[in-house]
Amino acid sequence: MEKLQAALEKARRSRGGDVVMPVPRSAPVQSIDRTTERSNALWQALPAFEVNAEHLEAHRVVTRVASAKATPFDILRTKVLLQMRQNGWKRLAITSPMPRSGKSTTACNLALGLGRQRDMRAMLFDLDLRDPSVHAFFEFSPPHGIGELLSGTVSFAEQGVRLGDNVAISMAQGRIADPTRVLLAEETAEALARVEADYDPDLMIFDLPSMLVNDDTRAFLKNVDCALIVARAGTTLYGQLDTCEREIAEQTNVLGVVLNAYRHSDPTKNDE
Template sequence: MISEYRTSSRTELGAQITPLGNNPFSWPKLEPLTVEAKWLEKQRLVSFSRHNPAAVSFDILRTKVLRSARENNWRSLGITAPTSGSGKSTIAANLAISLTKHEKIKVGLVDLDLRRPRIAEMFAHSGRYSTEEFLHGECLIEDFFVRFGDNLAIGASQHASGSNAAEVLHGQSAGQVLKRVQEELGADIVIYNLPALLVGDDCIGLLPRMEATMLVVGAEASTVADIDVCERELETRTNLLGVVLNKCRYKADQNNNFLGT
């Protein structure tokens, strides 16, 4: 699934990640979510497998992400793409699952792609509140997030917002809520599935709130020109962690799947 990953990080592993906030949230309070394995497989969530070649690639990606997070003390990671169809939601979900294989790491996964939400559907989750309601402060963390396994907290809704998505995402209330998530959820790292970068201004206003961002490009969905524009935009507004080439049809040697720079 993944063909290339590159990052600007050059140093060795730093200190271990420690939980966020002075009063970490009690995860047992979160409603547990159970999903059938066949459904997850249908959604291309392969990181559970220890033998699937794609799962191995996600584990390598996980290790590189953790290295950069530890070096820079990053606890929030946004994942975006030039346009829809690159598979950024699938990458975000699989990366989150791969991270949870480390039992002592707590991971948050939040879907902020209000116009095209995918995370909730992937996990067969139908919550009481929409993401828009959560960003407006109309519900608590424990009302919106669910717990998948012991150490993955998912905040997502299948409800798509309308034409006011950008205003919701860029509003003061959303900023305060996302800050609360970082401070109160107690996750070691929170992955945000962001809107596509070139389809509007939804994503641009969120980038300064991300400590680092990863760009997912589709082998048959993204042009070189689009990738160049996105890289320049991300480098000026956030820390560009790397670029992942997704949906590549050719088979490459595993050692060449992730190219450091």
Template structure:
């Protein structure tokens, strides 16, 4: 069975929370359409791959043509969560060992997935290559929504590099697990490269009952906005 609650339990409160997140993402940019969204975290095991998978389902259910790309070329997990092969994928395409058609896995009529593929010796160089940038642009042209799963921000530079040519970034933070200083540092690293941070997703919040993830799973969503004087303030919306 799929690990994604949006697919398994479409009427659950957590699924509805993801729909709220989808709506907030869509309205987070008034001037520019967010065709591509990167999801990362400050550290490992904070739920970023589960989060991006559920976002993918909500986007697909809204009638969008979605492609989810596993850009974690160091410790990939998207293929495990979707129970698909990782024999070939993004890295194989980037080095010319596979065509784009060969690495795209059609999960359903609206959702396609590109697994990470062979783990390369030089992931940062691959991520920052001109071919990678062109590949993202092509995906933006071919799909309504491009979702990119990136490694944690603090551990390696991959997410920072990717954020420079991705329209928006979601930062995943695990409640009761993430170190506050680490979360702040992750945000600062993204801001330093002028990443467009559209929101923060709080995972593993306490709920009265578990929906698909067991006890203690929930989610909250926050976003930053500019006041009239240009200073940054934070608004927060929670859903459980």
């Protein structure tokens, strides 16, 4: 990890300094009186669903309850939360240079970990529109696809579901046609602005596709305040990470890099 950070630092310096922080998507959000009856009622009215704890754990989603396994994700949650609050940011993109790095696993763990903070409200959106997977983690098929929410055909009240009191999730029914167009569309930005205004979440997490395989994530980044990059140990190449970080930094703030699947100990001992 230190080597990775040192290499990134070196690349930043050779580009002429640190990553330039673009202007935030919006001015820092003022603390809004969250006891507004309207948003409370909207949260309560969302259909609640239950998760299968064993299925989630088998798929490495371990943050529903506090445990040793949840600790690394809890640390990530706290760091993300503090940094975003400090900057008045609410919208977090999760992406990676290449596929299969652990983006969706990280997104689900962050959302459930945030759910343990009783005074917070978090929302998770599956925006990997070509290959959605959040619904598979939760073994849930929503009554409407996320595409219908983004086009404004249905409201979040009809499409989103609630886990516990304070986590809302927008899942896909399956892949949708022309994802780049949808992610770039103004109607998508407007639909998300409506959700944010109505539900007043503390954090909106967007599980996105990988940066370097198509234009989908690039198309959507204008809608977020910052992005977390998930790199996979032993798989993600340094050049891919550098290109990914540089491209994201052109559009939004890079919150950090998560090095996933890194093992401190001897892998032959089989201790995860």
